[in-house]
Amino acid sequence: MSIKVYTDGACRGNPGPGGWGVYVLDGNEQKEFYGGSPSTTNNQMEMQAALEALIYLKDRNEHIELFTDSNIVKKGMTEWMENWKRNNWKNSNKKTVKNKEIWMQLDEASKSLNVTWTWVKGHDGDPGNEKADFLANKGADSVS
Template sequence: MTHVDMWTDGACKGNPGIGGWGTLMRSGGKERELFGGEKETTNNRMELTAVIEGLAALKRPCHITLHVDSQYVMNGVQSWMKGWKRNGWKTRDKKPVKNQELWMALDEQVARHQIEWVWVKGHAGDPGNERADALANMGVDEARGS
């Protein structure tokens, strides 16, 4: 199984506002960068989108070391999602899960791969995270039309 190091990040100018997402992938000495944006979104949606797009870009199942700076994404996958699925994508309070369509898409992508989740502190000098952040901001610029 191919090993991929992946860093993801989301950005939003205003929350909600113009947002972007970025993903950096490295494997076998090669590097790939992805980014995109939306005119009206939230930071959490962009954090989720960065992971979904990165995982979806892989053509076959991989072993991934996935570096994220989003506690929302990490907690969602590792702690909350199992209960949400068991409860029909409802929270403990019986309310619909926010960003449900993205969580469902992420669940589908996570099932394809073997993932080691690594939390990194954002804006703390991790080179992969810094590049993912720069890509996310490129996505903001693209959505802004600049």
């Protein structure tokens, strides 16, 4: 059995008040949660949503398919992470990776999980993504 997780971030201004949302489909069960920060960026909220999902699922052995509409989150976790770690968290321009602390937390949280990172086009009618977007905006509203 596979757990499907949809994550999204939202920001009112960039930087500004922002929120993250997580929508989990686990068999017949659904779980929704969200949060926010009074001063953040959209990328930070996209990453925080994924992190919160992984923390929530930390003791699960099932395959997890995590859907994100952030190419940065997907590529960061599937393409860039190993090089960043090998290069002491420096990017290809020899500069410290932006949001390094959250990336490090994502790396640690994903180690014991079987996660497939899947990009989904945002605001394109995907029901799971639309729900995660709604929750992320609810998170942003809670701190605005």
